[in-house]
Amino acid sequence: xxxxxxNSELDVSIANNIxxxxxxxxxxxxxxxxxxxxxxxxLDDNKIKSSSYNSNLGYGLRAITDDVVAYSHSSDLTKKSxxxxxxxxxxxxxxxxxxxxxxxxxxxxxxxxxxxxIEAKNFKSKIEILNQVNEYLRKKDSSVKQVTAxxxxxHKSIEIIRSGGEILTDERPLVRFNVSVMLEKNGRKETxxxxxxGRQNYDAYLKEANWKNVCDEALRIASVNLxxxxxxxxxxxxxxxxxxxxxxxxxAVGHGLEGDFNRKKTSAFHNLVGQRVASEGVTIIDxxxxxxxxxxxxxxxxxxxxxxxxxxENGILKNFMQDRLNARLMNTRSTGNGRRExxxxxxxxxxxxxxxxxxxxxxxxxxxxxxxxxxxxxFGGGQVDITSGKFVFNCTEAxxxxxxxxxxxxxxxxxxxxxPSALKEVLMVGDDMMLxxxxxTCGKAGQGVPVGVGQPSLLINKxxxxxxxx
Amino acid sequence: MLKFSNNLGDIVDHCISKTKKKGATxxxxxxxxxxxxxxxxxxxxxxxxxRAENIGLSLAAYINKKKTIVSSSNLKNGNLEKLIDRxxxxxxxxxxxxxxxxxxxxxxxxxxxxxxxxxxxxxxxxKKIEYLKEAEEVAFRNPEIVNTNGSSFSESKTExxxxxxxxxxxxxxxxxxxxxxxxxxxxxxxxxxxYEYTSKRHFENLLKPVELGxxxxxxxxxxxxxxKINSGKFNVIFDKRISKNFLNYFSNAITGSSIYKGTSFxxxxxxxxxxxxxxxxxxxxxxxxGNGSKYxxxxxxxxxxxxxVKNGVLNDYLIDTYYGKKLNLSSNGRSGxxxxxxFENGDQELKDLMNSNEKIFYIxxxxxxxxxxxxxDYSVGAxxxxxxxxxxxxxxxxxxxxxxxxxxxxxxxxxxxxQFNYSINSPSMLIEDITVxxx
Numbered sequence: 001x002x003x004x005x006x007n008s009e010l011d012v013s014i015a016n017n018i019x020x021x022x023x024x025x026x027x028x029x030x031x032x033x034x035x036x037x038x039x040x041x042x043l044d045d046n047k048i049k050s051s052s053y054n055s056n057l058g059y060g061l062r063a064i065t066d067d068v069v070a071y072s073h074s075s076d077l078t079k080k081s082x083x084x085x086x087x088x089x090x091x092x093x094x095x096x097x098x099x100x101x102x103x104x105x106x107x108x109x110x111x112x113x114x115x116x117x118i119e120a121k122n123f124k125s126k127i128e129i130l131n132q133v134n135e136y137l138r139k140k141d142s143s144v145k146q147v148t149a150x151x152x153x154x155h156k157s158i159e160i161i162r163s164g165g166e167i168l169t170d171e172r173p174l175v176r177f178n179v180s181v182m183l184e185k186n187g188r189k190e191t192x193x194x195x196x197x198g199r200q201n202y203d204a205y206l207k208e209a210n211w212k213n214v215c216d217e218a219l220r221i222a223s224v225n226l227x228x229x230x231x232x233x234x235x236x237x238x239x240x241x242x243x244x245x246x247x248x249x250x251x252a253v254g255h256g257l258e259g260d261f262n263r264k265k266t267s268a269f270h271n272l273v274g275q276r277v278a279s280e281g282v283t284i285i286d287x288x289x290x291x292x293x294x295x296x297x298x299x300x301x302x303x304x305x306x307x308x309x310x311x312x313e314n315g316i317l318k319n320f321m322q323d324r325l326n327a328r329l330m331n332t333r334s335t336g337n338g339r340r341e342x343x344x345x346x347x348x349x350x351x352x353x354x355x356x357x358x359x360x361x362x363x364x365x366x367x368x369x370x371x372x373x374x375x376x377x378x379f380g381g382g383q384v385d386i387t388s389g390k391f392v393f394n395c396t397e398a399x400x401x402x403x404x405x406x407x408x409x410x411x412x413x414x415x416x417x418x419x420p421s422a423l424k425e426v427l428m429v430g431d432d433m434m435l436x437x438x439x440x441t442c443g444k445a446g447q448g449v450p451v452g453v454g455q456p457s458l459l460i461n462k463x464x465x466x467x468x469x470x
Numbered sequence: 471m472l473k474f475s476n477n478l479g480d481i482v483d484h485c486i487s488k489t490k491k492k493g494a495t496x497x498x499x500x501x502x503x504x505x506x507x508x509x510x511x512x513x514x515x516x517x518x519x520x521r522a523e524n525i526g527l528s529l530a531a532y533i534n535k536k537k538t539i540v541s542s543s544n545l546k547n548g549n550l551e552k553l554i555d556r557x558x559x560x561x562x563x564x565x566x567x568x569x570x571x572x573x574x575x576x577x578x579x580x581x582x583x584x585x586x587x588x589x590x591x592x593x594x595x596x597k598k599i600e601y602l603k604e605a606e607e608v609a610f611r612n613p614e615i616v617n618t619n620g621s622s623f624s625e626s627k628t629e630x631x632x633x634x635x636x637x638x639x640x641x642x643x644x645x646x647x648x649x650x651x652x653x654x655x656x657x658x659x660x661x662x663x664x665y666e667y668t669s670k671r672h673f674e675n676l677l678k679p680v681e682l683g684x685x686x687x688x689x690x691x692x693x694x695x696x697x698k699i700n701s702g703k704f705n706v707i708f709d710k711r712i713s714k715n716f717l718n719y720f721s722n723a724i725t726g727s728s729i730y731k732g733t734s735f736x737x738x739x740x741x742x743x744x745x746x747x748x749x750x751x752x753x754x755x756x757x758x759x760g761n762g763s764k765y766x767x768x769x770x771x772x773x774x775x776x777x778x779v780k781n782g783v784l785n786d787y788l789i790d791t792y793y794g795k796k797l798n799l800s801s802n803g804r805s806g807x808x809x810x811x812x813f814e815n816g817d818q819e820l821k822d823l824m825n826s827n828e829k830i831f832y833i834x835x836x837x838x839x840x841x842x843x844x845x846x847d848y849s850v851g852a853x854x855x856x857x858x859x860x861x862x863x864x865x866x867x868x869x870x871x872x873x874x875x876x877x878x879x880x881x882x883x884x885x886x887x888x889q890f891n892y893s894i895n896s897p898s899m900l901i902e903d904i905t906v907x908x909x
Binding site for chain 1: 512515516517518519520521522523524525526537538539540541542543544549553556557559560563564565567595617619654660661662663693696698701702703730731732733837838839840842844845847849850851853867868869870871872873874905906907908909
């Protein structure tokens, strides 16, 4: 049963025929249908600055032979358009002689409900919360000069029609609430952003205590930064706080363990399976099965159920993250990491919730052991060069550590390291694992997908801190 | 007279009249249609082909000073009707904002010279593959090049139509051809990647495949066996690929929204000197075949040519209708940002800049998003090549550079090697005395 096609001009049996005929002699492929709705309500500069609603309907037809992918997508869900796509694919793969593997294992496990967050809460009450956020922050601290608060809601229905007529479906809710504040005091300005979100209705995240906590956190970080001094420059020891700083793991090793880069041998990790890539005690997983988390998926965008994949176990590289294409070419199985931003995009192996598991040290112990270094609590974004392994991430809240004690806050600085060696420099793994608050979006080859990260506190022996003070 | 498709124009008309009928006092509609074909090529064969056909409609309904926006890729009549209803319902309960309005009629686009933004050339995929094959073959002639991250060639045609209830309706078509080649070099255990990229309105203006492949190879090879240098202060030359990023930070800092809200390190700098007097920055939308050229902005407003920085002095902001009203300025056609933005040429040869000190760090790559537009604080990862006595010596990687943009802007010195390769362009740039963090 295709819910999406039922409301369209395209008959499901016609679609099935086109799919089966197109994929004849191909190794893999499917018709991907998407019906998504999203809204964004922004309060900015004391006013509801914008409210927008978007609905998208489209398909992507994909055919794969050996390692060649032909893809055609359109927002025109009609027989005519699908036939054109089919023709385009067939002309691209003119000499295909593969064997279609129709088998996709099923678990029928769901990690979130099917609810539509946009409809579950009325527009007026969303505006009310945004106005309360604005008032609360401006009342709380007179140095608050700007408040921007954003509510983003999304509901995405996807259907995957395989050759032979099997249909796999998923309904994905997603919300995110963000607050950004700018403070001005004694001629100095600083901003900070904090947010929460996940795959539930707004109400799960926006009870009064929740949104106040988001406001308080943004305000706290901005206030800390008002008193920050220039950051140091050079190599030193770094203590990372738990939770969101795990974008270090996402950048330093996560991307390098995605199947495509390893199949193509362009990742710095491609020949390191079975070898030590991190200190003993470091275990990293990529988990799509955590309930209601931003990076979780019941099935990936090829229909494969997600799972908890062990990437690094006690320092040894165990597995890559795979979609169907790269798994087949590397003689392994898909780990349910095949994802795409929308019907306009091809599938690639992507992370879900990437997490370092607990060790047995305390954060206090780590800080005490550092003579000169920094304590990084909160981060902006990060980036990595897969091939050379060099990665960066930007601190948005950090402090100097001198002789085992946390000192003054320091200005935002970029930290740079080398992926394959960074995790071998881990001296202590904390016992305080925390997941991020549900705000991450990962970009790869122009596609953004929601992801999660998590880690305990970490002590890293050596990273380059990109400050200005020599 | 600009040309656009009648059937798309009819959809715009239909949406405007329907929305007015349902109670809107004003309406603005933007319709964008895009078709594109991309092929990727890797290790001597086709890797991926991608054909796209997209249409997107965005509709803003005003009920006096209340405004909401809906957008969709589903233009079926039933769906449009639902969207318009939803938009009106939401607008009714959205709070007033006195600055919400359509652009002033006299600012709307009237006429322009022909900009030659459409090349109807259609390349069969086999032709695209031929181009990429040649580029890759050239790159692989170098023994250090051991792998490829793939090359791609993309051809796209876009049509944009904007209409509003003040009677404005206009549109035009553009084309874009893009080729990209990324290769991997290897020496002992060290792998490096780099790329070359070319993007033009007209096919004939693209780099030839030979140049694309040989440049990508040359860039990837010169990064091999990098060293990490000791932390210190360095004079830094930014390669043209990187120096243009400073124009991005500059334009973010002078958009109406950040100026009005005060979230910019360039607030209150109008008519003040922010660069040395040798520096001029221009943004113009009317360059023939220009990558950033447009006939009008996202609201249909005529695009003024702006001399944003003249002899080092900040002359203008980037203003759309909404922030124009807030700042008591007129829109200068920058809803949607800059058009063709560039630093005008400096008066020195790149070679002279390279010889201006015994030791200069030449930066070919930055990584990360460490730019804070509010404070101007800047800290990014960097890689490049050390210049000693005017000659390139060894590659450098895994370092960072940091400073504050207000201070760095004042010390910008430009070479005279400006080329119009992108929509934002800069000559090579020297900034002295930058903190580099390494070992």
